[in-house]
Amino acid sequence: MLSGARCRLASALPAAFARRCLRAAGWRASADPSGRAKEPPRAFDPALLEFLVCPLSKKPLRYEASTNELINEELGIAYPIIDGIPNMIPQAARTTHQNKKEDVEQH
Template identity: 70%
Template sequence: MPSGVCSRLASALRGTWAQPPAVAQRCVHASVSRPSSDQSERTREPPRVFDPELLEFLVCPFSKKPLRYEASPNELINEELEIAYPIIDGIPNMIPQAVRMTHQNKKQEEMEQASAHT
């Protein structure tokens, strides 16, 4: 990987990973017993948002093609395969079990309609 790409990736990730994920922080808070008055005073961090600069480095694990960020459902979309990867606390979940189909395959839909009419 060229050094310019490495430095851009490092700087993009530096902002993303500067603090432990909120999930880890919640686990730590849950494991420590505190008086109830202390819990009401603690401030919650806002949920992390996805850094679109990471799109330069992220590709679909299946097709190895670039992904598109969709802010409204907070997902990374592979339009060619019609799948979406959820983003949780600013971190894309790109494992196969997390994939959501965005549109039903048109050929499959046509076959189901044809079999329903026979």
């Protein structure tokens, strides 16, 4: 069983991580009835790379600003970032050119 301090820390981490993701995506609480933020969403916050890993390999990812994707060099796949939020669903990832070159060399 966790002590009081460790339990509070464990319960605060998911909420703090969620707030950071929302801020990185440009979410703002507003009185606008449409629920839209008044400013355009911000780009991906590279500081989130400290917490994010590939769901398949559990290895760190690299942020590629030119394509707005998170790249797994080892598997040769790229996860898209939409409105500042990484789509880490493996089926949504695309194969990178590097992986295609390796397939051609093997055959």
